[in-house]
Amino acid sequence: MSEGSISIEYAMEKASGPHFSGFRTPTATSVSSTTFSDANVPREPFVIGVSGGTASGKTTVCDMIIQQLHDHRVVLVNQDSFYRGLNSEELKRVHEYNFDHPDAFDTEQLLECIKKLKIGHSVQVPVYDFKLHRWSSDSFRQVNASDVIILEGILVFHDQRVRNLMNMKIFVDADADVRLARRIRRDTVERGRDVNSVLEQYAKFVKPAFDDFVLPSKKYADVIIPRGGDNHVAIDLIVQHIRTKLGQHDLCKIYPNVYVIQSTFQIRGMHTLIRDRDISKHDFVFYSDRLIRLVVEHGLGHLPFTEKQVVTPTATVYTGVDFCKKLCGVSIVRSGESMENALRACCKGIKIGKILIHREGDDGKQLIYEKLPTDISERHVLLLDPVLATGNSANQAIELLIQKGVPQSHIIFLNLISAPEGIHCVCKRYPSLKIVTSEIDVALNEEFRVIPGMGEFGDRYFGTDD
Ligand SMILES: Nc1ncnc2c1ncn2[C@@H]1O[C@H](COP(=O)(O)OP(=O)(O)O)[C@@H](O)[C@H]1O
Ligand SMILES: Nc1ccn([C@@H]2O[C@H](COP(=O)(O)O)[C@@H](O)[C@H]2O)c(=O)n1
Ligand SMILES: [Mg+2]
Numbered sequence: 001m002s003e004g005s006i007s008i009e010y011a012m013e014k015a016s017g018p019h020f021s022g023f024r025t026p027t028a029t030s031v032s033s034t035t036f037s038d039a040n041v042p043r044e045p046f047v048i049g050v051s052g053g054t055a056s057g058k059t060t061v062c063d064m065i066i067q068q069l070h071d072h073r074v075v076l077v078n079q080d081s082f083y084r085g086l087n088s089e090e091l092k093r094v095h096e097y098n099f100d101h102p103d104a105f106d107t108e109q110l111l112e113c114i115k116k117l118k119i120g121h122s123v124q125v126p127v128y129d130f131k132l133h134r135w136s137s138d139s140f141r142q143v144n145a146s147d148v149i150i151l152e153g154i155l156v157f158h159d160q161r162v163r164n165l166m167n168m169k170i171f172v173d174a175d176a177d178v179r180l181a182r183r184i185r186r187d188t189v190e191r192g193r194d195v196n197s198v199l200e201q202y203a204k205f206v207k208p209a210f211d212d213f214v215l216p217s218k219k220y221a222d223v224i225i226p227r228g229g230d231n232h233v234a235i236d237l238i239v240q241h242i243r244t245k246l247g248q249h250d251l252c253k254i255y256p257n258v259y260v261i262q263s264t265f266q267i268r269g270m271h272t273l274i275r276d277r278d279i280s281k282h283d284f285v286f287y288s289d290r291l292i293r294l295v296v297e298h299g300l301g302h303l304p305f306t307e308k309q310v311v312t313p314t315a316t317v318y319t320g321v322d323f324c325k326k327l328c329g330v331s332i333v334r335s336g337e338s339m340e341n342a343l344r345a346c347c348k349g350i351k352i353g354k355i356l357i358h359r360e361g362d363d364g365k366q367l368i369y370e371k372l373p374t375d376i377s378e379r380h381v382l383l384l385d386p387v388l389a390t391g392n393s394a395n396q397a398i399e400l401l402i403q404k405g406v407p408q409s410h411i412i413f414l415n416l417i418s419a420p421e422g423i424h425c426v427c428k429r430y431p432s433l434k435i436v437t438s439e440i441d442v443a444l445n446e447e448f449r450v451i452p453g454m455g456e457f458g459d460r461y462f463g464t465d466d
Contacts, residue, residue, distance in 0.1 A: 045117065045118055045120075045145065045146055045147055045148060045149050046147065046148050046149070046167045046168070046242075046245060047114065047118065047148075047149045047150075047151060047165050047166045047167050047168075048148065048149070048150045048151070048166065048167065048168045048169075048170060048242075049150075049151050049152075049156045049157060049162070049163065049166040049168070049169045049170065050062055050150060050151070050152040050153075050156070050170045050171075050172060051152075051153065051154065051155070051156045051157045051169070051170070051171050051172070051214070051217060051218075051221070052154070052171050052172030052173060052174070052214070052228070053154065053174070053176070053179050053210045053214050053215075054100070054154055054179060054183055054206055054210070055174070055179040055180075055182040055183040055186060056172040056173060056174040056179055056228055057172050057174055057227075057228025057229045057230075058152050058153070058154075058172045058228075059078070059152060060228060060229035061170070061172050061225060061228055061229055061235060062076050062150050062152045063076075064229055064235050065150065065235060065238060065239055065242070066150070068235070068236075068239045069148075069239060069242060069243065073146050073147040073148060074146060074147070074148040074149075074150065074242070075117070075143050075144060075146040075148070075149055075150070076150045076152060077113065077114065077117070077125060077143060077149060077150070077151045077152070078125075078128070078152055078153060079105060079110065079151065079152065079153020079154065079155060079156050080128040080130075080153060081125045081126050081127065081128050081135065081141075082105050082106045082107070082109050082110040082113070082126075083099065083104060083105060083106075083128055083133075083134075083135070084103075084104060084105065084106050085134050085135070086133055086134060091133065091134075094133055095197065095200070095201070097133075098205045098209065099133075099201075099205065100154065100155075100205045100206050100208075100209030100210070100213070100214075101205070101209055101213070102155050102158050102159070102213060105153075105155065107159050107161075107162065110151075110162060111159075111161055111162060111165070113125060113143075114149065114151060114162070114165050115165070117143065117145055117146070117149050118149070118165065120145040121145060122142060122143060122144045122145055123142075123143050124140040124141070124142055124143075125140060125141050125142075125143050126139070126140055126141075127139040127140065127141055130187075130190075130191040130192075131191060131192040148242055148245075151165075151166070154209075154210075154214050155213055155214065155217070157169060157171075157217035157218075157220045157221070158213055158214075158217050163220055168222055168223070169220055169221045169222050169223070170221060170222070170223045170224075170225060170238065171217075171218045171221035171223070171224045171225070172225050172228045173218075173224055173225060173226045173227070173228070174226075174227065174228050176207075176210075180202060183198060183202065183206075184198050184199070223238065243262070249440045251420055251423050251424075251427075251440060254427075255423065255427040255431070255435075257427065257431065257432065257433065257434045257435065258418075258423055258427060258434075258435045258437070258440075259298070259302070259434065259435065259436045259437070260437055260438070260439065260440055261294060261295065261298045261436070261437070261438050263439075267291070267294065267438060270287045270290055270291050271291070271438070271439055273287045274287050274288050274291065274416075274454055275452060275453070275454045277455065281460070281463055284460050284461065285461055288338065288386070288416070288457075288461060289338075289341070289342065291416055291438055292338065292339050292342045292386065292416065293342040293345070293346075294438065295339075295342075295414050295415070295416060295436055295437070295438050296339065296342040296343050296346055296382070296414060297346060298436050299382055299412045299414045299434075299436040300323075300346060300347070300382075302412055302434050302436065303323070303324040303327070303380055303412070304324050304380070305321040305322060305323065305324060306321065306322045307319065307320075307321060307322070308320050308321055308322035323347075324380055326378055326379045326380060327347055327350055327351075327379055327380050327381075327382070328350065328351045328352065328353060328372075328373050328376060328379040328380075328381055328382070329343045329347075329350055329351070329352040329353070329381075329382045329383075329384055330352070330353040330354070330355060330372065330376075330381050330382070330383050330384065330397070330401065331352060331353075331354055331355070331383075331384040331385070332355055332356075332357065332383070332384065332385040332393060332394070332397050333354050333355065333356040333369075334356075334458045334462070335385060335386050335387065335457045335458035335461065336354075336383075336384035336385045336386070337354075337384075338386060338457070338458070338461045338462070339384035339385075339386060339414060340352050340384065343382060343384065351373045351379075353370070353371055353372035353373055353376065354369075354370065354371050354372075355368065355369070355370045355372075355396075355397045355400060356368065356369040356370070357393040357396045357397065366393075366396060368396060368400060370400060372401075372404060376401070376404050376405070376406055377404055377405025377406055379406070379410070380410045380411075380412070381401055381406050381410060381411045381412070382412050382414055383397060383398070383401070383411055383412065383413045383414065384414055385397075385413070385414075385415060386415060386416040386417065386457045386461075387415065387416065387417050387418075387419075387450060387453070387454070387457050388413070388415045388417070388418040388419060388422035388423065388426070388435070388437070389419050389421070389422050389444060389448055389449065389450050390419075390421055390422055390425060390444065390448050391421065391422035391423070391424070391425025391426045392425070394413065394422065394425075394426050395425060395426060395429060395430075398411060398413070398426070398429075398430055398433065402430075407432075408430045408431075408432040408433045409432040409433070411430070411433045411434070412433075412434045412435075412436060413426065413433060413434065413435045413436070414436050414437075415435065415436070415437040415438075416437065416438050416439070416454075416457075417437065417438070417439050417440075417441055417450055417453060417454060418435065418437040418439075418440050418441070419440075419441055419443065419444050419450045419451075419453075420440060420441075420442075420443060421443065421444050422444075423435060423440065441453055
């Protein structure tokens, strides 16, 4: 355990490389979508190889990782699907067939499959039947292009070309006697074998092939998981790492003060609804409000706190924290006003100021109207605007707050959707300010509108779009 657990974070960081973050899909429904970065460059998925001896717990570990992620952006491909079909002669003498030798697999097909997934195509993967020793011609599993692809099997580290497709390699370790015991149980219960045939196959093929091919490939692993599925610490670390990578946009690496709230199905579902041009006004407002509430709560989590102790009804002391008291909201009129209710619902009696930035003509001159609390310089400010596009009006508003004496580091800018251009514009000028957003979109178009975006938020929210 010590070997795996000490090096695990380092190895994962090293293995992940610089190219894994900032996933964006061009359309919400595309099954074969390519992932995109903020620069609108197609981005390859992150491929994790999971190897280990038979019955070490590879499939179990992969299932646990996928279940914990409960995120459809992860797909599993089993090396078993690429077992070569047996001809009738081989089938008649199946007990003499070595399923543990590298030649038992159609590695060319496996390579083609992973390469396709890596470039964003979906693939049909055969489903292997261990009872019949073949994959059935009419049974395929559709594997969609995804942000993370897990490739699992006893010999996935054997071929260098397959290894080269992987960004992270995990070896699942378990004692040989434990594996044999599990294999006997599994193969008799699930794979239609009797104990004798399992033992015979194990001695003749499985163990020698493990020693000759599987064990020597362990050296390629970045992470070794001792005790397989029982090693919850290792699995948690791997899951956390994948989660971070999935949720982390490149911009969050460049600007450490940009926070994208952790994506979940609920959040993506709400985004899908509010971005849909055909959604009813009522639903648009409802789901926008839900998302705004999440962003506001998340933003509040970045405020400073002081320790506070209370006595519970069981007469014991609970050591907790006290909320930051000196707060105020500032909405950038008009769409920022849509975020005021959520802020009021979270912070009783909070003062809310307003800034209106009105562009006069095309010469870049701007008129600013403001109404802010007089003691604003003593407060932490939650600046509200659901969409950050170019960053020009945000910068005007922030400049005004700074002129009023608010330190940059006391400003948290809350958005639902942020364009990379706007983030660059604001963060370069105000590196100590924090931005909390629920999604970073692909880019701005020629008309400076966020793409894919959601149109004119204020008009849609306040019903002035018809
Ligand atoms: N930690 C564990 N404790 C008990 N049984 C396990 C554990 N991990 C796996 N098994 C069982 O052992 C068998 C082999 O596990 P599996 O994950 O299929 O291994 P692999 O894919 O490496 O061959 C399965 O029947 C599984 O339920
Ligand atoms: N028709 C087959 C094909 C493969 N095997 C055995 O499966 C093992 C690989 O699967 P794990 O889930 O255990 O990794 C491998 O050791 C083969 O011996 C088989 O018995 N019959
Ligand atoms: Mg398996």
